[in-house]
Amino acid sequence: MAKEIERKFLVRADSWKESVTSQTRMKQAYIAAESDRSVRIRTRNDETAQLTIKFGSGILVRDEFEYQIPHADAVEMMAFANGSVIEKTRHTVDYEGFTWEIDVFAGVYRGLVIAEVEMASEQDNPALPDWLGREVTGDTRYSNQTLATQRPRPELVHAISH
Template sequence: MAKEIERKFLVRNDSWRQNVTSQTSLRQAYLSVDTDRSVRVRTSNNHSAKLTIKFGSGTITRDEFEYPIPHEDALEMIEFAQGNVIEKTRYTVDYHGFTWEIDVFEGAYRGLVIAEVEMQSETDQPRQPEWIGREVTGDRRYSNQALATERLVPERVHAISH
């Protein structure tokens, strides 16, 4: 079992784009959700896919199981999505020993940009780039699960912090 340890932030500007190290188009759908667990299917760049199961309601740390699955199966599973299918492009930026993942949302949440940094320990203190805005770790309104399964809220789409 793997542990997911991450912090999440809104993004204040586009200056991160000059340091991008990778780019991946993602589509993800939640197949089952509860307050402390979820089952998600995600496709990457229209050719690979993973099934992810997460447990826990912790703010920073959750148990995570992830398995590659056939892309065709994922496309069929997406048809069973609860709520919205999340569409986004994920960019990575390396900054002072940490890899930041910047999600630029499309579709229903076009305009929303969120950065996440995965850590080895909850006590890690990653240095924050100047383009990082307000921290939203633990604010479930910005969790992918909530974005996919709860009613669309216009403020979320235009919540880029200055």
């Protein structure tokens, strides 16, 4: 069983763009979403797809299982989305030994930019780049699951630097 251990931050500046190592267009939808578990469908660059099942309600750590699935199946399953399909572009940036994933949202959340860093253990203490804003680890308003399954909250887009 894999563990997901991550911290999440709002992004307040664009200087991360100078260090991008990859970029992926994503669509994702939740076909099941509870407070302690979820089933997510994600496509990448309209080519590949993945089914992800997560368990747990911890702030930093959750159990995570991921499986590649046919892209056509994913597109079909997204029709059963619980809420909206999220569209975003994920950029990766390496910074002092950690890889940061910066999600630039489209659609109703256009303007929202969130950075996540996955860690090997809860004791990891990644250096924080100066382009980060407020930490939102554990703030469920900024979870992809909440963004997809609850009524759109455009005010989240403008909460970047506080």
